[in-house]
Amino acid sequence: MMGMLARGAENIYWLGRYLERAEGVARMLQVLEQISLEIRGLDPELSNRIWEDLLHIYPGSGMGAPEGNDPDQTADAFIREFLLSSSNTLSVAYSIRSARENARVIREYLTREAFVLLNECHIRLDAFTQASEINRMQMRDALSFTRQEVFGIWGAIQQTFSRDEGLRFLDMGTVIERAYRTLLLLRVKLPFILNTPAQSDLPIYYARIRAMLKAVASLENYRRSHGADLDPMQVSRFLLFDQRAPHAVQVCLRMLKRQIDELEYGSPMTHPSKLLGKLAARMEFEEQEILASSSLETTCSEIAEQVIEIHEAISRLYFTV
Template sequence: MIGMLARAAENIYWLGRYLERAESAARITQCMDQLSLEIRGLDADLAVNIWTNLQDMFPGSIVKTSDAPSLDEITEQSLRSFLMSYDNQLSVAYSIRSARENARVIRENLTRETFVLLNECHLRLQSYTPQTGLNMMEMRSILSSIRQEIFGIQGAIKQTFTRDEGLLFLDMGSVMERAYRTLLLLSVKLPFMLSATDQVDLPVYYARIRAALKAVASLENYRRNHGADLDPKRVARFLLFDRRTPHSVHVCLRELKQHLEELEIGAPLTNPARMLGKITARLEYEEQEILAGSNLDVTCQKLATDINEVHDAISRLYFTV
């Protein structure tokens, strides 16, 4: 790699990662909220557990509730925590604030359009304090509009950024976060998805599978390929190995590998590229063995850990002075 300072590269990488995290947090929170509303009349305990699943998909997240919260209380507190809490370091507001701080440090590397949109999004979220007193319907509306604002920021990046190392690092952060979040969702959702269907309420079972696909923005893409058949093994294969849907693990890691190779054209193979090559080779050539395994959720958790190790290797190589 040439041309970009380590500090600038790190900030632009994390800008991409925090923007992706903010959109993912908003999207997944929306999907879990919709699922909880859909099934609360059929299984109230499961509707509460949906919110626990959300915290499992964002390890380290904080939701403050009473010792025995009602469904309405845990819904309200989860929406508040994942939308606007700065105590929750995985919330939409925290992620956007962090992205804005990264952008401020590297202001000279950004286009005006990108910085203005990001700053406006940050200021809007900052205005929602605990004293604002937003109700659940208002928070749901804000989640939807904030997602549109993030799409606008990402669109400005794609339309106005120079095609150079900066954009490579930003895209690396984005696809790294996307692959990691898809794997965490699968590690949480696969145990119920692969459970025996004769022991569950089928409408609830299929509602949960649809919600899992929606949570990674893949329901329509899945239906385009497989119609209405929500076979759990087919869903797992799609989210892990599909070659075209943007949130599949295979697509994300393939793009990450391409970005690493483009950064080091003509140079010896780097440690991050070597580590990532092993992961992508396994996904490429061991698809059947992975899907046939008895603990697919554990495999997804292990892959998420492997991706974190690739992130650490990238940090050591490019961001450590």
């Protein structure tokens, strides 16, 4: 059976990762801006500090913790940096530009519909990055349209892509990025949400749990499953294991396993497959142990490390022939 060009597979895998990252960062910025506003009257200091979450969920941006105490200036600085910066490799603009570069390299695998939508998104966002003056309202618009356009690109991909290796690598990139960010989000937020707050802090506490769910596009799904009751363990379980949550870690790992199984159908088991099998089995059979672990955030950290190992094994096996 004819394989896909290794460099093509790598680019399409990263196309998936960058699209997922662009949408994830844009969503996170929207969520942080909203929670920051929501709690500003209750806890101005936290309203400023909450932006640091971004630095932990998307580490490596090179940006430091907020210096001043003005929440508006902090919000402005973070949104500008993570939306428009061309040097920050985690910014939305960088991800869209990189996704487009990946798409140009593998254009023969893409459909015209998918490429045009991605190119349009890049051109539109690039106009913002080139603009000398851009205010907060315009940045909000840019966040909204980028998310919408990324959804449009995914729609075009699902509707028009050939069901072959290319789509598998794209999906693999997407779910690895998604699982990894969900795990980092849990690692950052669990120490807070698993501690019972004082009665007076409850409004902020629940606002932060809602924000956490929104950050992985899961608040509505959670409510549909569990109603309005924001029980912290229930939320943790939802984001780690619930089959109804598209960003749940186990859902992502199952999707990844399905793609790898199809890719390797009839072949001896490969290293990424073994690593993934081990992790998937743990998630499948040790749900209670994981949730009951004394430090759930540490466990999330360990799982995140294992996801990175799987990513590296995939890169070595498929992209470095």
